[in-house]
Amino acid sequence: MTTSAVTEKNSFMKVLSNIWELVKKIPPVFPIFFVLFIIVSLLSPTYSTANGVMAFLRRTAPLGILAIGQMIVLATGGFDLSMGSIVTLVCLVSSLLLANDEANTYPTIGLMLLLGAGIGLFNGFVVTFLKVPSFIATLGTMLAVRGAALYWVGGAPKGYFTDNFRMWGRGYIENVPLVGRFPIGLIVLIVVGLISWFAFHRTNYGKQILAIGDNVRAAKLSGVKVRLVRMSAFMVSAVLAVIGGVMIGGYGGVNVSIGEGLEMDAIAAAVVGGVLLGGGKGAVVPVVFGAYTLEILFSMLNLLGLPKPYKDSIQGLIIIGAVAYVAISQRKKR
Amino acid sequence: MTTTTANGRGLKKFFRSVSIPPVYYFLIVIFLGGGLLDLFYAGGQIFGNTAIMLNILVRSVALGIVAVGQTMVIVGGSIDLSVVFVISLTSVMSSYIMQGETSNVPKAILLVFLMGAGVGLVNGLIITKLKVNSFITTLGTSLIISGIINSTFSNWAGSVPRSFEFFGYATIGPVPFSVIILFLMIFAGWFVLSRTKFGAHLYGVGGNEEVARLSGLRTDRVLIIAHIICSLTAVLTGLFIVSRLRAGAPWVGPDGYYDLESIATTVVGGTLLAGGKGGVWGTLAGVLIFSILDTTFNQLGVNPYLSIVFRGLIIVLAVASYTIRSKKEAA
């Protein structure tokens, strides 16, 4: 395909090496996920039934969406620590605004999306114009948003989610051929995933994000509107956090600690999906699989009968391992 | 606040000449603002009451001690999120080992300090030798410790003897013992950063690792020591908390958000997140700002959640006031 300097080898070897090249390019998260999945389905019959698989796919969908948002900000070289608080805000405030009336659902979701976009805009503004490092800026918003949400509802969970609000996270479409029932949450993830995949991999936007994360100065000198792109990344991340929040709300129950720590889970999922902190690397599908890999791993630990808290330890080892793996393999290349 | 800028500039010059971090502006404003609110709404009962003023300091102890360690790590251009579970680890292990017996106290203290040093060492080694980003490293070790202690002790573990409670509750004259410890720690932090070779080298490593290396510093070792010190301050905070609570439980660290709050107070105190600049006096101001905010809001009966909102805004505003004129793009 190019004026390659590589000399002609015999064609069989070439095919082989081409295949090997392709295999090498597969992000490690895919094979890991499938191996774990096979182990889990051997351990528990539930995971080999359509219903069990669908339930698993459904419950990880919100984290998948949050991880996509986090990945976009990480790819620009920033952090978004305010995600978890946005989930808190969505769950607490919308349960209040819904007032047990189904007619309020869509206006409420609309308002939440607007609020999310506003928070993202604020994050972006503080980072690009006030030049506060995003770690600190979003740490500030994290506290402010959480405080505001609790203040709004009076520091206490109130109200309840309506059924058509809960549907987005928990609902199923019944009587689907082959799988029986199909979780709506997974549809949301697929739609969000497709849109972000398209935006990230098939429009200029994604390429500009990666360019900024890789080398801001070069991107700027190539005409990229750095501030605009960066602000929009924070907005996308916040809006996806809202969507994730609505889906988590779908599991019912309102409590003030909902959403806490989710930003770290999202970062972990993104890192497992091959995203580099510091920017310049990222892809939508592996990140979603990063979320699923973590979750399937936790399921496996549970099936093996390990106490739940061990999942934290495993998660910790995995993210250190994932980053160390990248660091070491990078060093080898040089 | 609308006095001439000339005055402000003079003040700035003065601050600079005595090398007081600019965060003390914020502290003064918060203090005066709180005082004014107090005067109007509570007739000066709060700020005129020395006991409450001392309580502000007591409120700052737990966060203040660990923030000293965090400041060192951040000055070195690193970050430590694992303090939060080092605190938990300390609290459960010490109260578990003490089991209410005074005779077990030295053993427990020795062991938790050793553990703390171990965690710091591991953090430092992973960051410097494996070149894993410090955020991920310490987030990872934090999760690892969290998993271990939560699956081992899911509850209050043991208890501390009455004799150990003096750390949390005793007073020397009118001054609480813990406040003295806090100031000793701040002073020690200041001393280490500005009066030891290690401190000077830490600023070098944080400011520009390449320069530090070319000046013949052992940059890895400096950073590892900084992480060990940071974990040790977390241990001290853990001991303070356990003496206040009489027993340790795995959740005491995360309940206080000591990871993010210690980073926030450090950065609000004027320490550069990227490293190389800052110090513990600024951090002290950052911690005091948060405590004054809490106490004032509590005493005035303002909704406590507003104070969280204020914390968030203060973090953003304070840091923005340092960075806004910078020419570099932030990320």
Add this chain to the structure above:
Amino acid sequence: MKKSLLFVVSLIVVMAMVLTACAKEEVAPEVEETEETVVEEPEEEVVAESPGLQMESAVVAAQFFSMDDYNQSLEWMANEPVNPDDPIYLQYLLEDPTSIADYPQYEQKDGPYNICFSNAGVNNPWRVVGYTTMGEQVLQLQDEGVIDNFYHIDAQGSDEKQIADIEDIISNPGQCDLLIVSPNTSEALTPVVEQACEVLPVVMFDRYAFTDCPVVSERPIGGYAFGISGAEFIVDTLGEEGGNVLAIRILPGVDVLEQRWGAAKVIFEENPQLNIIGVEFSAYDSFEVNTIVTDYLARFGEIDAVWMDAGGTAVSILEAFEDAGVDYPKAMVGEDQNDYLGFWKENGLNAIAPTFPTYQWRTAVLASVMFLQGEIVQHNWVLPQIPVTDANLDDYYNPAMPPLHYAQCGCEDMVNYPDAWINVDVAKYDNLND
């Protein structure tokens, strides 16, 4: 580079091992063994102790459980109130009179009174309903001119903050005539409550500090009774055959919750036909709870009964059964939260709702005022505690109330009922100053 990698990894491993080793030895037996017994030898005759109960989250911290208290609770559960004619929130199960006259150190004065309330938090629906009830009671007493100012100090679920909050109150004597405390956790708050007792009268309710100094310590029979009702219901339902029981707890370390589990554990251990497959903490997180139940269904295939120490996420648990496409458990333990009662009625569950009634919040205010006015109050004030069962479900379930309402609020006779409990606004009561 490889050397350092090895070194770091082995360090981590060693640390993990050391930690696990020094704690595990004495506190709990090896987890892995537990597991094997469960998975591979389920058919084998189960020994006296259910294997599931060996897991760490099943252990009750020693200071929270005493067999004497357990037996005493059993006794009280059989008692009738001493004063059955009073409204339920003023009834008590045993006589333990005291009055301000017994406390010469406290200044006796006429009203209206200033009352401070150090609250562990309003961070769950039970506390919201309780605090609403309390606030409405205060409003009524203000209208009557009995209470002047009411200061609410919210610790937001943090021991550290609550200690500091109470220290602030102690430092500002004269602000309040009496302090009501609902401690966040007992162990942690004990020293500071003792300090407070020296300065002003303290009324304690809900959770307890380990001290006898408060002038009134008021609450229903408590955790033991809650745990016993639920566990006995499961034992009775599953009978001789037994079955898989999943225990879902909210938080560790809170006395009333520990006692609930401690009591249930005693009963479960007496009934080896029950297989306790897991004891998990849910922290009121319905998303988490859904995952837990799904995972246990995947692992064991069947769950016959769910025991809970609080009902916050009962509906989410039942929904997880729905999601997995299996039948509801044969026996379900919840709490008197309205959504659960509604779900129960609608689906015809075989269920029970042991309660920890929210009317105790109201009693705290009333007891405080009575004490300050010099009336006789109960030093240890034990309120009656009546579980909701199929028999009395219709008395408590009220479809007009919101899903998060708690049925036993004892608030039906209040001026603003039901509006204040339908449109909840806890911020309204934060500064009830005249």
Add this chain to the structure above:
Amino acid sequence: MSEEEKQKMVNEQKPLMEVRNITKKFPGVVALDDVSVKFCPGEVHAVVGENGAGKSTLMKIMSGAYVPDKGEMFLEGEEVEFSHPVQAFEKGISIIYQEFNLLPERSVAQNIFLGREPTVLGVVDNRRMREMARNILADIGVEGAIPASKLVGDLSVAEQQQVEIAKAISLDAKILIMDEPTAALTINEVKMLDELISRLKERGIAIIFISHRLAEVFEISDKITVLKDGKLVGTVQTDEVTSEGIVSMMVGRILDHYFPPLGSLEDFGEVVLSVKNASNDFLKNINFELKKGEVLGVAGLQGSGRTELAQAIFGVVPFKTGSISLNGKDQLIKSPATAIKKQMGFVTEDRKSEGLCPQQPIRDNILLTVRSIQTMLTPISKDGIRRSPDLVPRLGEEVDIRTDSYDREVQFLSGGNQQKVILSKWLASEASVFLFDEPTRGIDVQAKASIHDMIRDLTKQGRAVLMISSELPEIIGMSDRILVMHDGSIAGELPPESSELDIMLLATGQNGNNGSIKSGAKGEN
């Protein structure tokens, strides 16, 4: 003659440091080829030569930053080997780079003694450290200007340089190497530096400095070593040569390849870019025109404002006054984004930090400019932009990027290929005015030739090129006209195929005797 010179030197004085037969190769280039020089105590030794002559490489080898492939080094007669700069400075060899190795947030004293803080019982004795710093600053005669407790970040560039010198002195440096010490200094500051250097000389320190400004070299140096293409041309006593003599030693390099033929008159079209009376903080009164089809070479020493000129035109650091017109229309270019829309392209001097996104594939680097012209959400295909799917392979073939796949990350390409990627980036954006800043820096001969061909091809296609280069043969071989810059303004314009001497004379600020010098030249300073 140079042999005689050398002989004389050896007899005169025992050298402090001697390098013998140093050879250093980089991939594709021989940076130093069998170079031997002696440096004597108390002497100011200038090392001159064009870009790429190997001066910096030699200095880096002497200071331990590079390890030579071949050759020995002797310090006071003893053979030394350095594998790390720390070893060099412990032996008394200090180097001061153009980018200072200082911590801006630390005080002068702290910087000077970084790593060697004086202590009393383990406690850093700040007072004594300040005292010692003050003494050292006094030693080199600058104590009044620089308080020891001031933050380095608050100092001027010249003062920071003095701190670096003080740091070297405090290390008991016997040899002080300075890389272009005057590049960023004002005239007065240069004078102060000269004085400082002569004081250091009196202390018996050997001072080695690299400079492009011949006037300075003659003013302060005792000896001059001339390097060319990695080879030693010779070492001479300053008072025995003239500046013309040195220039002729420096230039006259053998062309390593043939340049494409220059443009002819009929190739040149109308004026596409014209800059009138434009100034900003660095540039003064810039006037020039650029025609379609022409290569306008911009020569000048480092720091003369060449790069700033390109940055100003491209809107990175825009002009403050004056006007730019493109294709006859006055334009306001305040940002690179506008410049790109107006069909300008800028191949920057610093490839790594300004030109490339190293972790991105070749494809995305090439397409970055096109994508920033389009709206943010314009769809793209897997292989590039939608509108012309074959753009990347087409450009890749056009500029001959050697790679097996365009999905390879650019960080793994050679310098020449990276430069071609940058070039294709601007071809992709269909720029009609190209600004090249050092288009062939650091790349091998073959790649150089192909880039030169490409530049000429651009003009044949009717594009206009402004090419900045410090390599005189390149300027001469490529330019249809030559602008020479000096001190932030245009010193003069020369016709094509002017001699290197003419250019050097204008660029060094000497009023050339060549009649072709136009107005605007400022001779002396």
